[in-house]
Amino acid sequence: MFLEVKDLTKKYNHKTVLHSLSFQVKQNEILVVLGPSGCGKSTLLSCLNGFTTTDGGTVTLLDQDVTSLDPENRDITTVFQSYSLFPHMNVIKNLTYGLKFQKLSRQEKTAKAKKMLHLLQLDDYANSKIQDLSGGQQQRVALGRSLIVEPQLLLLDEPFSNLDEKLRLKMRQELRRLQNELNITMIFVTHDQQEAFAIGDRILVMDQGRIQQISNGEDLYSHPKNEFVLKFIGDSNQVTDDEYIRPEKIELTKNPTGDGTITNKIFQGATIDYALDYRGKNYQVTSLNRGQEFKIGDHVNVAYRTDKMEG
């Protein structure tokens, strides 16, 4: 196995923040670690890149136990949320910083830097100051600085959270493009499920220092293993302890004598959210906006199918 994490445990002052985590990452895969803030995902990342000591368990990268190696001796690099680009160095100096610690000739370094600049589509910015770059460009330099040392594993800690919506979408595609070209294995931490779906080959859902479920996006949505995953990913109407209905799976048809009543309506653009009163219970319903809307107070017929949690 490429990366194997086994029984990883971390405590802060007797409070366990990682409960014996075990998972694997395949070569050339992007694993997204998804969870609410405070779930332990940043701590997990620090255990992997070596900035936090562990209280149990092992991290094995390419059959080498790296659990107690210093960060500088691990073949793992990290893109931090804040980029941490050195403000006193220009773009090229930042990019090639990690190459200082490798035995490379000047020509080799320049060649690598040129290639990376091209890959990042920053060819004209080699000598620019960091502070003259836009947020998206800074993000790309940070990414390039971690990639240029050709790590076995790249960790990304909410790297796009400082960017605006449009730029974030673009950077997701960019990251996938780079991944395709460089074939690099990545662990990507985020709290944004859209981002997780867009980037991850597999998604590890975490809460309170425990793995809740690991799977691909589709499977997580369609087959949540427990209530946390159900509630965290997408919206849902819980019917019984282990039965639920996704809002888009409820179909409404207009009928003046129907036993459902529309009690509220929020226009979302492509979709419309309704609050539905049906047999004394409230439901959330999402319909595609196809020009056939309901008004508050309309009576409707309700059709749905319940799903079961597979815990």
Added chain:
Amino acid sequence: MAKKHFGSKTINLIVFIVLSLSILVFILYPYLSIFIESFNEPGQTFFDFFVNNLDLTKNSLFIAITTMILSTVLSTAVTLIFVFISKKWQQILRLILLITMVSPPFVTSLAYITLFGRRGMITHDLLQLTINPYGPQGIILMEALSFTSLNALVLIGLINQLEPSLINSARSLGAKVDSIIKDIIIPLLRPGLIVVALISFIRSLADFQTPTIIGGSYKVLASEGYLAVISMGDIHQAALINITLAIPALIGFFLYIKYDRIVTTQGHENSGGQSPFPLPKKGAFFWISSVLSIFFYIALILQYGSIVLNAVSEKFMGKFHFSLQPILQTGPYLNDTILRTVSYSIIAGLLGSLISFFIIYYSQVKKNKWMQFIEMVGTFPYILPGTFFGLGYLYAFSKPPLQITGTAIIVVINVIFKQVAFATKAAKAATNQIEPTYFKTVHDLGGTVVNEWNDVFFPMTKHGFALTFLNGFISTMTTIGSIIFLVHPGQNMMTLVMFDVVQQGQYQVASVIACLIILICLIAAGIVFGIINLSERDWSHVFRSQRSNQEVQS
């Protein structure tokens, strides 16, 4: 790879050990020596001394408390004026306050004597009076005046950090100027006011020069402690006096730490809202603080004007004439003293800053508990009177294994380690600007501790380092208390020469030396700020985008 890291780890270890040892030997050990030896030595016990000299303690506390109140009121007035005036005037007044910080501490007393003394320019020449200006009222007034610049600068710093929206929203709710000051500004300044009051209290207790020069027959602990060594050579007596002084100073300091923490943590960035100042010039606060400020600035002008006048004139037939006589007269007093003082100040500024930044690297960046203790030890010279530190050196280094009293090196070491207290504070502030992931990034990409220093820590704190150096330079140029017992004839420092000639009544020579000290400090400040401006780059953009995104480790 492992081999390369071995070198870095060795350097790291050596720096760590040298730092620890030097602080323990040159700061902790001298202080401990005073306590141990003064309790073991034969002679008067501490208790006997204390009971027999209650008057001294009473006098010291009386002076310190009244000075504290007066200076706090005065600096509050000087500060409040800043909310009424335009940016341009703020800059001018700030500059004036800053300039007054670079003079030797007893310049005020020197000016006081030349203006109001028995042959003073104002009392004698102008008003034809012969009054006795010596006594507690002079001490209190002079100390309050000379502490006000620093106090006001601390408070003005806090005013600038106030969240603009607080004041703007109060105004939009209909608050008048007086209510804004009373309900918002003063309450928010409160921890700062307490800090300023405590600084004044501690400084007044430790000040021996003002009471020596203008106290007349009024005796306080600090001046008696000084005289015990200088005129009686009674180190034991001096130690007892300094221990007595240390008690209120320590109490003051523990309160100070408590409030200073509030002040420093309160200083969040403001949200970039519209600046609420200047406020309309009305209300009782405006008028009261205007009157007090005008009094303060007139006093400053008189003070520096009289010194400059004294330095370049001669009185002839009751009139002042321009003359180089005072400057020529000063020559023999100084000889090579100027060069020595400047060299010591440069060394103290550089090494003091370097030591302090390394301490902060370990205590702040690496969160090393032991180094946090070392940092705390390093602040002792800030708390305790300067003479206490000097006396400690006399005790600690007058016998083997480290017998260095009487040498030049003991003076240099003393001024270096005296810097550490303030320099670590400044280094901390500079280091807090660096987002912690920068250090992680170095290791993440394969670098070591030495790369952290070379590529992140020192390059990114270089402005802070330059300012810390400047502060160390200026405070060594103007220091007196800690070295007065250590300096031997032939190795004099400018402030000490100045103090001597003031006591001999050579006010014109003293004025020339005061002007020289101020001039040298201003030139140094000009050079340092020039260099900073030349290398100025706008990093704020980078820093800001990052700080707003720090996530608490989950």
